[in-house]
Amino acid sequence: MPYLKSPFFLLRLSLLAFCAALLLLPLASHAQLRIDIHQGTFRPIRLSIPDIEREGFSLGQANSVRKIVESDLGTSGLINIIDRDSLLYSKLSLDMVPDFASFRIAGADAILSLYLHKGKGALRATLQIWDVRLQRPLAREDLDARSVRTLAHKISDSIYHRLTGERGYFNSRILYVSESLRGKRLWKRLAIMDYDGANHRFLTNQRRTIVLNPRFSSDGKTAIYTALTKKSSSIRLIDLSRGKRETVLPLGAGLVYAARFSPNGKSIIYAQSLSGNSEIFTYSLSSGKRRRLTINRAIDTSPSFSPDGGYISFVSDRSGKPQIYTMTRRGGNVQRVSFSAGSFSTPVWSPRGDKIAFTRQLYGRFAVGVMDIDGSNMRILSEGFRVEGPSWSPNGRVLVFFKKDPTPKGKRIGRSRLLTVDVTGRFLRGLNTPHNAYDPNWSYAN
Amino acid sequence: MASLTDIFRSLSRPIGTRSLSELVVFSALCHLLAFLATSLTAWFFPRDFIPFPAGVEIVTEQQLQQRLSQHRTRPKEEVTLESAKPKEDKEKEEKEEKKEIKESPKKTALKKIASKKASPKKAIRKTTVKTNKKSPKSADKSTDSSDPIEDILASLEEETSSDDGQSSEPSFDASLEEALSEESPDSSEPQFLSSEQILTASELAAFRKHIFACWSPPIGAPSLENLVVDLDLTLDENAYVIEVRVIDRSRMSRDPFFRSAAESALRTLSDSACSPLKLPLGKYALWERTILRFDPRRLFGL
Structure with a gap:
């Protein structure tokens, strides 16, 4: 068969062989150990809510927001609220990086830093969520509502969504x-x-x-x-x-x-x-x-x-x-x-x-x-x-x-x-x- | 439909002159070949095969005998034995050590084996095995009085020539290979891993049991089959995590369920109860880089 002697044929055949060798190269490389983990122990994410910063909100309103958020998240089964008394530092302003070690001692997985304020006829909240173990911010969000209850439910929805990946269902x-x-x-x-x-x-x-x-x-x-x-x-x-x-x-x-x-x-x-x-x-x-x-x-x-x-x-x-x-x-x-x-x-x-x-x-x-x-x-x-x-x-x-x-x-x-x-x-x-x-x-x- | 001969013939023609069907069939043929090659490779090599570990040399039995005979003809001072050292020979010993450093790695390896074999307890046991009727005291005397190197080499010869292979002691071949692999890192001959160089089932089970307590899987999330998280870990010698990377990191920004699952897996590793990881410290080379796959599917019976 004359085409077998063609230099083009040989050149392309060698090219094909090279490609095949490239394909097989990853198989011959050093194998990395892989371990599958297919069992776990479900544990709710433990959220710590230090004192809420407020401006234009009364103490009673701020406490209502806290109570509703704690109730929403606590009854979801996926998030547990840590008792405030177990915290070494109960104050955390919005722009402050938390002392992760102290929150870790209290058993927290995440921290909610919350600032309530009023603006343009609406109640507003700015929240920041921190991951204690990974020591980094997870989310920061601005929310507004006409009533304290709706605002609190929206805060719960936002936290729930960020920590579980699922849309919240509390404002419903x-x-x-x-x-x-x-x-x-x-x-x-x-x-x-x-x-x-x-x-x-x-x-x-x-x-x-x-x-x-x-x-x-x-x-x-x-x-x-x-x-x-x-x-x-x-x-x-x-x-x-x-x-x-x-x-x-x-x-x-x-x-x-x-x-x-x-x-x-x-x-x-x-x-x-x-x-x-x-x-x-x-x-x-x-x-x-x-x-x-x-x-x-x-x-x-x-x-x-x-x-x-x-x-x-x-x-x-x-x-x-x-x-x-x-x-x-x-x-x-x-x-x-x-x-x-x-x-x-x-x-x-x-x-x-x-x-x-x-x-x-x-x-x-x-x-x-x-x-x-x-x-x-x-x-x-x-x-x-x-x-x-x-x-x-x-x-x-x-x-x-x-x-x-x-x-x-x-x-x-x-x-x-x-x-x-x-x-x-x-x-x-x-x-x-x-x-x-x-x-x-x-x-x-x- | 282009025939196989047409396809091969088309290889010698420029790409532009080929028909579409030729190109399609040719491409399919290439994929088939690649698939076959991949399947054969996967079938042929064992799962934990590492093709080219550095610093391992294969020694045949004949080569071993030659090396032993060469070793025997050397002056006695070349090999030192801790138990047989006279106290007054310290200066001499230091000089020998300097000599040893200059020697080739293989020779040093042989010495290392000899020193291993000639540790006092082992030497005593060997003698006792050889002469069953001797009392322990006489055995002690024999080890003290006679040339220990000769005894060791004799016992080594006996071991290598014996066919029973049921000794509980590590074989000489294994020791030699181990020593050579330590001493001659430049050796490039390929060698399969021994069973000691993989994680055993019990080691894996212990590791998993340790991790299970720290991982809180994503319960009730939809499409659990899409929530399998692979983490690429770099560990230090004490099994602490130095660096961890989510392999499919780009998905974290577009899939909130996956992001939560990945963060849950990352929290597992930062849990003080699971740090350091429970891995056999002697097998660091094996788990220095590890992929951990957190798979919730089996957890919920999918």
């Missing part, structure tokens, strides 16, 4: 159904409060209307809920920013319920029962058009959008028992995702998009849990006589749900309260509400 609100007795009648009202139970107020007060399934829009400015009367059911929209202005959505005849907003807030998805068969529909808030997504003899209900709006999770008993399914936003590619024993209900897609929270009923007991979107890695987070109605925190790390105790003898209703649990199931805590609480929904405060 919970919408829920409050239940109380008014004479002999049950009185169900829509209520809203800060995530920690503060600023509680009622949004509805109709005596003969039962309210169900309240849901925030993604921006938290509006909400929808189901109103049941003796004669009909309707889905109502409340404009929270303008103060309880209600609109009844024209969704036609039949029982309508389980409504949620789409992620962009332009439409809602809901279940409608026609002649005893429940199907899933969408309704455009701008054009008023309805669209039927499921056509099935089985009961299809509890729809919830994925955070990108591309998919919908819902419950259907088409396999014989209520199980969780997913489909595209136009109703195609229906897939069953839960295959475990028991009946599943109230699937809710996580804001992160990686998990679906659900309620499971098995052998007469209820449980709230999470699973991956393909149904794998199912994990029960809380179990009880009746635990139900999970809703994600806006950052997708914590779930809020309600837990109802059995009705005691001689009483008309059993106690029902709101609980939060994080996705690991480690940190469970209760929320204070004035009356029984059901069906919570969580959103950032606007």
Whole structure:
């Protein structure tokens, strides 16, 4: 073969060999020892908050800020606040480099240096976070708010974000159904409060209307809920920013319920029962058009959008028992995702998009849990006589749900309260509400 | 579709004249070759193989015998033995030491081995093994009275010629290699690592157990598979961290979850409970530069 004798061929062949040798060179070089660490001991980050500098803030306001920040971060489970009495130096100004050794002795991993001041009609805070072990500043941020509580929650959000990498969820609100007795009648009202139970107020007060399934829009400015009367059911929209202005959505005849907003807030998805068969529909808030997504003899209900709006999770008993399914936003590619024993209900897609929270009923007991979107890695987070109605925190790390105790003898209703649990199931805590609480929904405060 | 012959033929033509399909197939062929070469290399060499450690010389048995015979023909003063030193010979000893410094590293190495082998306790034991019936006292006498070098060399010969290989003492070959590697750092012949030059399973387990207590992994964070942090450590001889570097540092600025995971790993190393690291100090060369991989995936069963 003449081309084999060509000088170009030999030259290029040697070039190829050189390249191959270069490729293999790293393999022949000195191997560096590598050790894998795949176990650890979880320990919350210990945060130290020395005295707060203030200008235009009263001592009471500064103490309120401290108390709220400590409560927010302390209840998150990921951050512990170090007792101020254990600090050698309790004062730390914003531009001062801390004496890391003394904070280390106190057991601190991080230090918060905080300066509260007033400016241009708003309350302001400048914060600086230091890493004690790495001995360097981690973040410096300026925040402002109209109220002390909001400012404190924003400070907590900022610290939480910087130390865990996750967006904070402290400046947020919970919408829920409050239940109380008014004479002999049950009185169900829509209520809203800060995530920690503060600023509680009622949004509805109709005596003969039962309210169900309240849901925030993604921006938290509006909400929808189901109103049941003796004669009909309707889905109502409340404009929270303008103060309880209600609109009844024209969704036609039949029982309508389980409504949620789409992620962009332009439409809602809901279940409608026609002649005893429940199907899933969408309704455009701008054009008023309805669209039927499921056509099935089985009961299809509890729809919830994925955070990108591309998919919908819902419950259907088409396999014989209520199980969780997913489909595209136009109703195609229906897939069953839960295959475990028991009946599943109230699937809710996580804001992160990686998990679906659900309620499971098995052998007469209820449980709230999470699973991956393909149904794998199912994990029960809380179990009880009746635990139900999970809703994600806006950052997708914590779930809020309600837990109802059995009705005691001689009483008309059993106690029902709101609980939060994080996705690991480690940190469970209760929320204070004035009356029984059901069906919570969580959103950032606007 | 270009055939293989066409591809080889195209090597002799300028790049501009090749067709696109030839270039694509040629590129694929190059990648395939590179992949095969990589796979073969990875399969052939053991995981902890270090190809060219400096200062190690291979000595065959024949070379060893030659060196031993050369050694035997040398004057007795060349090798000194601590236990057999008469007190009055101190001046002579100093002169010998000066001589030794001038000698070649290999000779010095041999002396070192001889001095190792001829430590009083070992010499006594060897004699006892050789003459089983001798009493300890007579053995002491024999070591004191006879020429220790001759005894040692005899015992060494016996050891090297014996085939049982079950002695609990380190073999002469190993000692020689060890000494030569210490004394002749310029030797460039390749040598595989002995088992003593890798971290044993128990050493690794002890190290990990030590670190586990100090590492607080990122719990509840999304996509744990993306939160594996590699740290490049430089350690001093006492296993204190001199320098530490996050290998994928650029990701810290764009991924807050990764940044938190990396900072958590860095805090682990600065934890006083985990400093210094629990590593075998005798194997410093092995862990002077180490990559620590903090991997939370198995922790949460992913």
